[in-house]
Amino acid sequence: AQSVTQLDSHVSVSEGTPVLLRCNYSSSYSPSLFWYVQHPNKGLQLLLKYTSAATLVKGINGFEAEFKKSETSFHLTKPSAHMSDAAEYFCVVSGTGANNLFFGTGTRLTVIP
C-alpha cells in the first residue's frame, strides 16, 4: 500500500532564507513521487517529479527534491525563499489502479518579508 506523510502542516521562513518541506512515503514497490503546489484560489501545479532516474530532481521556480530510498524520504528544498513561494505544497506518491495518486495532507508555507 502507498501512503505519504508530510511532517509539518505549517512552515514559516523569512524571505531569502532556505526552505525545507519534509515528506516521507511508504510504498510496496519503487514509486514515482511528485510535489505539487497550490496557490490560493488556483489549481494544483506540478513542481517536480521523480521517476527512478536521477535521485536529485530539479523543478520549477528553483525548487528541488532528493529521493532517498534508505530514508523513504522526498524532501523539497529551495535555497532562498521568495514572497511568491507562499502557498500550500503537497507531496504525492503514485499507486496502482484508478486511485493512482496518494496525496499528503499538505504543508502551508508562509514567507515573512
Added chain:
Amino acid sequence: GAGVSQSPSNKVTEKGKDVELRCDPISGHTALYWYRQSLGQGLEFLIYFQGNSAPDKSGLPSDRFSAERTGGSVSTLTIQRTQQEDSAVYLCASSLTFGQASYEQYFGPGTRLTVT
C-alpha cells in the same frame, strides 16, 4: 494551450438540493479524475474515467454522488440531496493516459461548494 477548466468556480446551495459541477479537460487527454479537498485535508480521490471504459467509482463516498463523461471529453459531477459535509473544493484533473508511472495530472482551479 488551454488548461483544465471547471465551472462554476463557487457554488452555494441549500441542504437537500442537487448540484452539478462541470469539468472541461485538456483536449486529447483520455484520463479524467475527480477529487475532493476538504478544509485542512489532502485530496480525496472520487472517480476516474479512462477513454470509453466504464469509470472507476471506488472513491465515491455515497450513492448521492455520481459522474458522467460525455463523448470522452466534458465531465459532470452530480451531488444529490446535498449535505453540509459535502462542503469542499472539488477538483478535476486530466492526463494523457493512465498507467504510466511518469504521467502528469493537470488540475483545474476547482469548484468551491458550500452547503448551507
